[in-house]
Amino acid sequence: MIKFVSRPNIIYIIQLIIWNVLRKIEKTIISEVFYFDDSPLFSLLMFIGEFSAGLIISRYQKHSFAKKKL
Secondary structure, three states: OOOOOOOOOHHHHHHHHHHHHHHHHHHHHHHHHOOOOOOHHHHHHHHHHHHHHHHHHHHHHHHHHHHHHO
């Protein structure tokens, strides 16, 4: 019998599954609407989106942690 235990690190596996599914959905939508079909432009758009999201999150965390210290 398989037991499912709630562990703190299980969130990373769940996030991996969620982000992979969302990326496949996004890739399908982009390829059908804009007709990119695995072009280098698609890779560039994915990089810019992920980089900008990471930059926004890191700036937000830096700003919110600075306020908590005061």
